[in-house]
Amino acid sequence: MTTRREFLKTGVAGALLLNLAACASPPESDRRAVVLAALIPVFLEGALPANGGTRGELITRTIAGVEKAIAGLSLATQKEIGELFDLLSFAPTRMIVAGVWSPWPEATPEAIGKFLESWRHSRFDLLKSGYAGLHDLIFGAWYARPDTWAAIDYPGPPKVE
């Protein structure tokens, strides 16, 4: 079985890229926010309002929700999530491993969708699990919020006095 680190050391990206990715400069949560701001509208197409004033605000709240979820994970899992976002933030690995050639803010929904499908159906367990991690973080953060429940006909918990 291949762990993320082993895969990177022996796979296409190589140890050098992993080390460089980990050293990419801005704070972890800022780098993550840039990636998430691009991914969230694609994952949540059909759930997020297509346009209008609230769209940006809802994306921001979802990013905050993802950060809160990550902060509640075990330290070992947080470290792995950190590595995943390092890989996506660092331009060379974003291009080579994710196949996204433009910086995240300029990446088209089509390019991001292609990236999601390529990881989701990849032959490498590492990339499949990377997709699954993004899937769970983003959908978890979205549907944890009561303001998303009306759209799915969920009344929320009953009153207990």
Place this chain on the structure above:
Amino acid sequence: MRDPFREGLASGWKHIDASELAADRTFEADVVIVGSGAGGSVTAELLSAAGLEVVIIEEGPLRTSSDFRMLESEAYPDLYQDSASRQTADKAIKILQGRCVGGSTTVNWTSSFRTPPATLQWWQTAHGLKNLSVDAMAPWFAAMELRLHVGLWPLPPNDNNAALARGAAQLDIPVAVIPRNVKMCWNLGYCGMGCPTNAKQSMLLTTIPAALARGATLISRLRAEKLEFSGNKAVALEALALKPDGLRPSGIRVSLRARHFVLAGGAINTPALLLRSHAADPHGRLGKRTFLHPTLVSAALFDKPIRAYAGAPQSVYSDHFLTQAPVDGPLGFELEAAPLHPVLFATTLHGWGEAHARLMREFANSQTILALVRDGFHPASSGGQVKLRDDGSPLLDYPLNETFWEAARRALLAMAEIQFAAGAPWVTPVHEAAVGYQTWAEAKQGIANLPLAPLRCRVVSAHVMGGCAMADAPERGVVSDEGRHFQIENLSIHDGSLFPTSIGANPQLSIYGLVARNASLLAAALAGKPRPAIL
């Protein structure tokens, strides 16, 4: 709404939240118990009843009924291991496991089955556990059923469970009502987020209060780090207080000394504690043969509301597919329904974008069946192995092999057929490549051709078992059938890690019954008195 636990604390029960400790501490007791779930808490009640001084330590926080607001956003980070997303090493199996006072009993769905006779018989013949016959165990299960108010669910099933029953009946597949450990249950459907009405007879409401009322001490947010040994005895347990975030050690150390130590941290954390402690393991059995009831998921859409979030989460099951072959033949599976809540459903459901949003819009009409595969009996079903990460935290490596996938395909077929028979117009296995089917004929062909592989087909688990197996001799296991460690004379294991195979049913009552027996024997041995009456 009363909160009996808080009332008890106000009356003087001894609870220490280790995140509030300002200096290192040492505790001494007759017995130190690691873990406050099904095994640790039953042990605490019985040992304290025998007059022994008991300290229970728990890595998770103390949360009680007034904290249970039925919100996934609070319950998962507060009450579950890794915020309800603990995973196997390759991330192919997501594991729901409690991490709070009461352990998984605080958050389980209350299904309470005795260890099936086929399982006990297999343990007798294949694992040499001659003492654990159906007849010998029956009084222990009966005692714990009485203690925890286990009874057949008397109300009609919710529509989610009713669909399982209806579809199965159409196909002449027998189903039965699930026994639940509840009293005056409001039928709300939020058992997985902690019972807000104190209906669930979890450890939080039963055995822990009983032990605390007799003077036992409970220490929460304390992580068992390492046992210290001298010769063939454990002399101390070194533990780390956690910060209020429950994740990071605060730097405060707690040392616990006792005549006897009982490990009950669950089947991942118990083997991991022994591995970190370099406990004697001359035959290389420790942490091996860990089982999960790896579980497949089939989702259906109905043309009317199912409201799978409301009502007793599990009230109907079928063990039909556990009885179609010898116990060690092709793997069998149990069928149960699964409650749906927005985060649990959205994260379990495959896909993204409009495809995912479309299914979520049908959330209220969604119905889900689970197939829990019985692992550990077939020669090629040897489960997983608990290992340690570099930082000492546990990691379960559980490879899914062809023997499993063969059963998985049968399970996905069986579930889809039942859902169509129940009247579902659309069914999909939860699988990255599944597009959903509108007829059983279409599903039959589609599922037959689905590529089944890790991280393609969704596999989940809520039952971790094994890793410190009972055996008739040290060469074949870690502990005796009484849970006594083969090499370390004052160490017992009292949790799901005892099981030499999976159970083939939700395991909580199997843990209660076996631990009630073993804690009674231990109490008699330590107190030098006859076994206490357990009720």
